[in-house]
Amino acid sequence: MKLPEDRTLLRIACVMGLLALPLMVWSVLEPTVWPVLVALTLGQAIGTLSFVLYLVVVVRDLDVVKRFRGRAAARKEPTA
Amino acid sequence: MSMLSGMAMVFAGLSAAILSVHLVRGRNEGDNARTIPSTTKLWLLLGLGVFPIAAAGSANVAGFEATQSRAFCGSCHVMIPHAAEASMPESTALSAIHGRNASFGKDNCYTCHKDYGMYGFVLTKLGGMRHVYLYLTEYHSMPLEESRHAIRIMKPMPNSTCTSCHTTTTPGWNKVSAHAAALPNVRSGELSCASPGCHGFAHPSTKLGKELPLDGGAR
Numbered sequence: 001m002k003l004p005e006d007r008t009l010l011r012i013a014c015v016m017g018l019l020a021l022p023l024m025v026w027s028v029l030e031p032t033v034w035p036v037l038v039a040l041t042l043g044q045a046i047g048t049l050s051f052v053l054y055l056v057v058v059v060r061d062l063d064v065v066k067r068f069r070g071r072a073a074a075r076k077e078p079t080a
Numbered sequence: 081m082s083m084l085s086g087m088a089m090v091f092a093g094l095s096a097a098i099l100s101v102h103l104v105r106g107r108n109e110g111d112n113a114r115t116i117p118s119t120t121k122l123w124l125l126l127g128l129g130v131f132p133i134a135a136a137g138s139a140n141v142a143g144f145e146a147t148q149s150r151a152f153c154g155s156c157h158v159m160i161p162h163a164a165e166a167s168m169p170e171s172t173a174l175s176a177i178h179g180r181n182a183s184f185g186k187d188n189c190y191t192c193h194k195d196y197g198m199y200g201f202v203l204t205k206l207g208g209m210r211h212v213y214l215y216l217t218e219y220h221s222m223p224l225e226e227s228r229h230a231i232r233i234m235k236p237m238p239n240s241t242c243t244s245c246h247t248t249t250t251p252g253w254n255k256v257s258a259h260a261a262a263l264p265n266v267r268s269g270e271l272s273c274a275s276p277g278c279h280g281f282a283h284p285s286t287k288l289g290k291e292l293p294l295d296g297g298a299r
Contacts (some may be wrong), residue, residue, distance in 0.1 A: 006116055010124065011106060017128050021092045024136050025115040026250040031146030032155035033212065039143055047132050054128040058121060 006057045012055035020047035084142040093133035097126030124184050148190040148209065150179065158210075158227035161191070165285045174274055174282040193235070193280070196244050226284050237282070239266050242273040 003009060023043030027035040059065070081089075102124060144153050153162025166175035166188055178188040195203040220228060247253065250266065254260050258278070265271035274282050281287055 001096045007106065010116070011103060013128055014103050016126075017099050017132060018096060018103075019130065021096050021135065024132070024139050025088055027146070028081075028088050028139050031143065031149070031152060033152070036147060036152075037142045039139060039211065044136055045147040051128050051132065053136060054124055057116070061116060061121070 003056065006060060009053050009057050013050040013057075016046050016050035016053070020044075020050060082142060082145070084138045084145070084231065088135050088139040088142060091131045091138065095127050095131035095135060098123055098131070102127065127250075148187045150186055150189050153189040156215050156219075157224060158215065158222060158231055162227045162283050162288055165283050170281075172277055186290050192241055196238075196240050231286075237274060238271060239269055239271075239273050240272075265281050 018052070020043050024039050024047060025038075026043070039056035089136050102120070129272070148249045150166060153159050162175070165171060165173055166179040169180070171177075173190065174191070178192060179185050181188065184191045193204070195207070196202055197203075202219075219231065222230065243266075246262060248259070254263070262271050262278075266273065271278070273279050
């Protein structure tokens with residue numbers, strides 16, 4: 001599966017973050033059963049996912065995978 | 081609002097501001113620039129990582145504190161009679177007497193029903209999740225009048241709940257002749273502190289008519 005471009009991913013992450021924040025804070029304003037449960041499950045899941053998307057963008061931007069592959073290939077090359 | 085709640089709101093507000101600004105600016109800039117500037121990534125680290133984690137952390141702690149309050153326990157309709165009884169200012173029911181305690185009165189459901197011991201907090205929270213599950217699957221549509229009598233504590237309240245505060249080793253406790261006589265039975269759990277003839281039911285208004293005469297009638 002191919003992920004969208006970095007800018008699109010970041011926009012999705014921002015929208016998800018904006019969705020997650022009120023869910024997480026809802027329990028503070030109304031500390032009853034459902035707000036607390038929603039905050040601890042749905043709010044945190046969406047919030048975590050938005051941060052993971054951000055991390056994906058950072059990892060792609062830094063070319064971390066390519067660097068690891070490059071190092072592995074260099075190690076495999078026979079020495080003269 | 082507690083300080084933790086305030087912190088959660090501030091962190092969430094800061095995060096929302098950063099994310100909104102990024103979305104608005106991103107729309108204006110379009111997709112022309114291929115690389116994302118480092119400053120943008122740093123701002124987004126705050127907006128998507130640092131501030132939301134801080135907001136979630138403080139909201140979680142505030143939420144866990146809220147789950148210990150009587151208001152929280154009474155927010156499921158089937159618990160309204162229990163919570164209302166514990167709030168009665170002149171009732172002599174055990175729950176109401178503890179509800180008037182200055183130290184933990186507003187959290188008296190949790191104080192008495194929590195598991196005592198090293199893993200008490202975790203076990204109590206797991207038990208609470210079971211309550212939510214049962215509420216969703218069995219008691220959600222149950223009329224209040226039916227639930228008042230139909231819902232019972234899963235297992236009898238252990239005396240250790242009472243003795244964790246009211247220790248049986250002090251001279252004051254043993255000075256009461258009924259205490260001294262019942263000590264072996266209280267410690268073994270054969271005789272409940274909250275039984276008719278002793279301190280009575282914690283929630284007498286939820287008992288059936290046939291149980292009340294044992295306890296000297298309705299309070």
